[in-house]
Amino acid sequence: MAYSGKEAPPFFVAHGDQDRLVPVENARRFAEHLRDSSSNPVVYVELPGAEHNFDLYHSIRTEAVVHGIEAFTAWVRANNKHNSNKIF
DSSP states (O other): OTTOSTTOOOEEEEEETTOSSSOHHHHHHHHHHHHHHOSSOEEEEEETTOOTTTTSSOOHHHHHHHHHHHHHHHHHHHTOSSOTTOOO
C-alpha cells in the first residue's frame, strides 16, 4: 500500500488464485486500493490455478503474462501525455 496515492505509477498486477504465500484477497484489495487512489491505470490479472511462483518455469501461462505486460507497457507509453520518454 506504500506505493498507492495520486502519483502512483501505472501498475500491472498479476496474481495466482492458488497462491499460498500471499492470499489472493490481498492482491485484489491492493489493486482496488490503487484504482481508488491513483490517477494512473491499474490492471489486475488473476491467474486461475497459479501459485505464488507461477513464473518460475517457462510456460504458456508465463508467455501470456509477459505479452500482457508488454502490451500494457506499450499502451502506457503511447498514452503518456506528459512526456513520452518519461519512465515511471
